[in-house]
Amino acid sequence: MDRLIKIVRWSALIVGGFVAVVFALLLLGAHVYALPYLAPYGSLILNWFSPWFILLPALAAAFIWMGGPKGRRRLRKGLSLFAVAVVVVGAVAVGRMVAVADDNDVPVDMVLALASHAPLPALPDHDLVYSSLDGEPLGLLVYEPDRAKPRSPAPVLIYVHGGGWVAGDRFAGGENMRWFARRGWLTISIDYPLSSPDRHLWDSTTEQVGCALAWAKANVGRLGGDPARISLIGDSAGGNLALNAGYRANEGTLRSSCGGSVPRVAAVSTIYPAVHLADVYRNDFPQLGDMARAYANAYVGGSPERYPDRYARIDPASHIGPRAPPTLVVVGENDHLLPPRLTYRFAAEARRGGVDIRLIRFPYGQHLFDQATNSIGNQLILGATRNFLEAQGQGPGREE
Numbered sequence: 001m002d003r004l005i006k007i008v009r010w011s012a013l014i015v016g017g018f019v020a021v022v023f024a025l026l027l028l029g030a031h032v033y034a035l036p037y038l039a040p041y042g043s044l045i046l047n048w049f050s051p052w053f054i055l056l057p058a059l060a061a062a063f064i065w066m067g068g069p070k071g072r073r074r075l076r077k078g079l080s081l082f083a084v085a086v087v088v089v090g091a092v093a094v095g096r097m098v099a100v101a102d103d104n105d106v107p108v109d110m111v112l113a114l115a116s117h118a119p120l121p122a123l124p125d126h127d128l129v130y131s132s133l134d135g136e137p138l139g140l141l142v143y144e145p146d147r148a149k150p151r152s153p154a155p156v157l158i159y160v161h162g163g164g165w166v167a168g169d170r171f172a173g174g175e176n177m178r179w180f181a182r183r184g185w186l187t188i189s190i191d192y193p194l195s196s197p198d199r200h201l202w203d204s205t206t207e208q209v210g211c212a213l214a215w216a217k218a219n220v221g222r223l224g225g226d227p228a229r230i231s232l233i234g235d236s237a238g239g240n241l242a243l244n245a246g247y248r249a250n251e252g253t254l255r256s257s258c259g260g261s262v263p264r265v266a267a268v269s270t271i272y273p274a275v276h277l278a279d280v281y282r283n284d285f286p287q288l289g290d291m292a293r294a295y296a297n298a299y300v301g302g303s304p305e306r307y308p309d310r311y312a313r314i315d316p317a318s319h320i321g322p323r324a325p326p327t328l329v330v331v332g333e334n335d336h337l338l339p340p341r342l343t344y345r346f347a348a349e350a351r352r353g354g355v356d357i358r359l360i361r362f363p364y365g366q367h368l369f370d371q372a373t374n375s376i377g378n379q380l381i382l383g384a385t386r387n388f389l390e391a392q393g394q395g396p397g398r399e400e
Contacts (some may be wrong), residue, residue, distance in 0.1 A: 012067030013076065019060035020083035023053060027089050030364045033334055036286040043334040043366035046093060050376050051114045053090035057083050096363040097376045104360060106383030108376055116375040122174030126223070130190070130215040131208065131258045138191040140212060141170050142223060143181035145396065153226035154186040155266075155394045156216060160209060160245075162236030164295030165195045173235075175373050179382055184396025185389075186225035188216060192241070200301035202314050207257040209245040214260030231267040231325075231394050233385060236338070236367070237295070239273025243316035243327070250323045267392045269328040269385040272335055272367055275346040278304035278311045280338055288336045288367075317346055322354030328388040329357065330381060332365020360384055 029035050029042020046053055061083035065076055101108045124141035131138045145154045157180055161172040170191045177187040190212045195201045217227045234242030246265040248254035254262050274280060281296045281304050283289040297303075304311045312318050327350065331343040340361070347359040362369060362377060370377040389395045
């Protein structure tokens with residue numbers, strides 16, 4: 001019996017110490033941007049599972065204190081203090097993320113954050129084909145507002161998915177689109193033609209978003225939407241397309257690839273958008289820098305040195321002007337795929353160019369920081385976008 005107790009106590013000590021060390025390493029990566037490999041993963045895991053960076057190290061501290069032979073009090077005490085220190089660092093990190101949400105009037109439900117999970121499919125109300133390219137049908141999903149008898153047409157929010165211009169489809173972001181629909185928006189998630197190493201669609205993809213805008217202007221009325229109140233939301237490559245489409249639509253230079261009239265865009269919300277792509281191409285961070293170049297090569301066809309005009313045309317900074325729609329930009333401070341300094345620069349340029357732009361910097365935010373449903377980052381994106389659209393007169397109000 002004594003031998004069994006000793007084994008259990010040593011097992012608790014080892015498990016507790018292992019958990020404390022793992023979370024310490026993840027937090028180290030989240031705090032030191034330049035650490036190769038560890039920094040991206042540490043940040044992303046912290047983003048997706050934030051409350052567990054407090055709870056699990058605290059549990060580890062308890063395991064350590066209760067474990068180990070009684071004669072190893074110094075070892076138990078040292079490891080326990082180490083685990084408690086990890087708890088403190090984790091709590092400060094989580095507190096910083098919650099504070100940014102609070103500063104932007106977004107309440108964070110930490111119980112929901114404990115249950116963060118990979119995005120789940122959300123059944124749309126309509127799955128329609130709105131255009132095609134080279135015989136390839138392009139679809140869109142419509143999520144109708146949850147109002148049996150709306151008193152007025154609903155504002156429209158069109159989502160442009162990310163994926164480096166080479167991946168993704170209209171089913172991305174379904175849970176978020178349904179979240180907005182439950183609060184009174186008519187939401188639409190669109191397909192657009194994807195590039196590949198053999199198909200570079202840099203000169204036509206934004207016009208395809210223009211086609212989706214023209215379709216929305218002509219059709220949302222019959223779906224309960226207001227064609228005079230159309231906004232865009234996009235992340236990563238989709239953020240690039242949303243900015244380009246919104247800015248060019250309002251300056252009158254965006255055409256629709258399928259005909260029709262492109263409407264004025266009322267507002268644009270973007271999450272870690274791809275801006276200043278020539279500098280993104282030069283990203284030298286291990287692994288993710290190569291990924292950024294692969295995306296750019298597929299979309300543009302080569303380097304900025306070879307195609308400077310192409311990079312200028314697809315850079316939202318080239319379309320900054322006083323007629324640009326009000327813009328929300330949310331960027332993760334630890335983004336290693338699209339360096340955040342480029343987004344800060346774009347926001348400053350847009351502000352100088354007369355754009356009504358709001359920048360939110362999310363602490364420890366890695367690329368895709370919001371992609372775990374119910375995480376703090378996900379709650380921030382939803383709440384901040386809702387507040388932003390309502391402040392621009394593009395919301396249904398909160399009477400629901």
